[in-house]
Amino acid sequence: xxxxxxxxxxxxxxxxxxxxxxxxxxxxxxxxxxxxxxxxxxxxxxxxxxxxxxxxxxxxxxxxxxxxxxxxxxxxxxxxxxxxxxxxxxxxxxxxxxxxxxxxxxxxxxxxxxxxxxxxxxxxxxxxxxxxxxxxxxxxxxxxxxxxxxxxxxxxxxxxxxxxxxxxxxxxxxxxxxxxxxxxxxxxxxxxxxxxxx
Ligand SMILES: Cc1cc2nc3c(=O)[nH]c(=O)nc-3n(C[C@H](O)[C@H](O)[C@H](O)COP(=O)(O)O)c2cc1C
Numbered sequence: 132x133x134x135x136x137x138x139x140x141x142x143x144x145x146x147x148x149x150x151x152x153x154x155x156x157x158x159x160x161x162x163x164x165x166x167x168x169x170x171x172x173x174x175x176x177x178x179x180x181x182x183x184x185x186x187x188x189x190x191x192x193x194x195x196x197x198x199x200x201x202x203x204x205x206x207x208x209x210x211x212x213x214x215x216x217x218x219x220x221x222x223x224x225x226x227x228x229x230x231x232x233x234x235x236x237x238x239x240x241x242x243x244x245x246x247x248x249x250x251x252x253x254x255x256x257x258x259x260x261x262x263x264x265x266x267x268x269x270x271x272x273x274x275x276x277x278x279x280x281x282x283x284x285x286x287x288x289x290x291x292x293x294x295x296x297x298x299x300x301x302x303x304x305x306x307x308x309x310x311x312x313x314x315x316x317x318x319x320x321x322x323x324x325x326x327x328x329x
Contacts, residue, residue: 132223134165136172140291147290154295157249157326162207166292167200167251170325171217171224173288174198174253174281185219187280190273195262196281197317199254200224201310204231206250214311228312239306240299240322249297249326254307255281256317278320285323297324 175198176186184192198217202210214228236254237246246252255278262270282298289296299322307319 132221133168133171136169136176136222142291144287147287150290151286152295153297154328155245155297156329157245157295157297157324158329159203159248159250160327161205162250162294162326164207164209166294167202167207167210168222169292170253170285170288170294171198171200172222173284174255175217175219176222177219183220187277187284189277190262190270191265193262193265193270194219195257195259195270195274196277196320197256197258197313198281199227199256199311199313199317201232201236201252201254203233203247203250206231206233214313216313232310235310236302236307236322239310240302243299243301246297246299246322246324248329249324251325253285253323253325254311254319255321255323256313256319258316259318260316275320282321282323285325289325293327294325295328298322299324 173186178186200215204212212231215224216227217224233247237244257274259271262274286296
């Protein structure tokens with residue numbers, strides 16, 4: 132179980148939008164579990180008290196995306212290094228793979244080694260069948276648009292927490308799937324390194 136997310140903050144959304152930038156220079160300072168919880172909630176958390184709808188919009192409310200977190204050694208206080216799968220229902224994470232995979236993930240991303248420095252990377256994946264069963268090929272477009280919304284939510288939430296985020300689309304899909312140890316049908320769309328700016 133993750134700590135409960137909060138619905139209050141000290142940064143106006145206007146200021147978060149103004150400040151947002153892709154950052155590629157991070158320190159390895161660990162992140163609090165509360166901050167990880169808040170970021171995952173902003174990405175894909177269920178925001179209805181009695182329902183299933185999430186922080187980001189989704190075509191037909193079919194939710195084709197999954198968010199994985201690649202946590203480094205001493206990356207998040209109280210969490211061992213590994214790959215975790217976010218489960219929106221119940222706001223929790225499931226352990227997928229053990230060990231610090233950040234460096235391998237950076238190598239799978241055309242050796243963008245700056246990605247290995249911050250405490251964690253989020254990987255947003257799409258399972259197209261969940262949405263294409265209703266919308267046909269157009270579902271692929273909808274899933275990609277949704278990933279953009281999730282990415283911006285992560286960017287803005289990171290700002291509000293005093294953190295910074297990067298965004299990476301240059302990677303080899305199969306290598307990323309293998310590094311994470313996730314099902315092949317979960318196709319990676321975006322990787323977002325998050326942490327404190329160096
Ligand atoms: C879909 C997408 C893929 C991107 N891929 C990479 C990447 O692989 N590596 C990288 O350093 N930046 C990547 N970027 C970041 C862009 O270079 C960055 O957004 C752009 O320079 C504008 O800067 P800003 O985000 O700071 O406003 C990507 C951005 C997007 C939206």
